[in-house]
């Protein structure tokens with residue numbers, strides 16, 4: 680089983696990265712191969728809206744550090760998308776990456792047809808963390824779930840709210856939930 684884990688937070692050991700790692704490290708103990716990407720350390724641009732991915736190519740035509748990440752999504756079984764909430768959306772590093780998923784969408788699909796260029800059967804684990812009370816950013820989670828479904832994923836959200844601002848706070852319950860989800864998905868796969 681191939682897992683790609685994409686970390687959006689600039690905090691390498693922040694809450695979203697820790698929850699993502701609880702998932703991938705557990706999955707690895709069951710034999711999954713994991714590739715991590717830390718967006719904050721990468722050089723890339725957000726989507727330019729050029730529509731090159733729908734006119735002259737079936738992939739994003741920008742060539743930068745996100746190019747191999749997008750390529751790997753086609754072969755991944757599970758993709759972890761992890762980000763903190765900043766001002767009521769995902770942090771900018773993650774949003775700029777996320778817009779590049781536009782290249783996964785078939786804009787020529789019939790209304791009742793398959794929207795995604797990805798092969799079916801992939802799971803997205805959506806990790807979102809925030810300090811506002813649990814449930815305060817349900818709208819953000821729902822929006823990202825919908826957009827990931829549009830990109831062809833079955834989505835399993837792991838949303839952690841009511842956290843402390845410090846990255847090293849007690850999030851044991853969320854780490855356990857991530858590990859349990861990894862066991863469920865890897866065993867099922």
Ligand SMILES: Cc1cc2nc3c(=O)[nH]c(=O)nc-3n(C[C@H](O)[C@H](O)[C@H](O)COP(=O)(O)O)c2cc1C
Nearest residue numbers: 688690693694695763764765766767808809810811
């Ligand atoms: C620029 C900025 C904006 C933030 N905006 C929000 C917000 O709108 N709502 C919220 O609940 N938390 C907000 N937070 C707090 C982070 O979402 C929270 O600390 C999160 O757990 C950080 O995740 P990380 O440790 O993975 O970086 C903000 C933090 C920063 C730095």
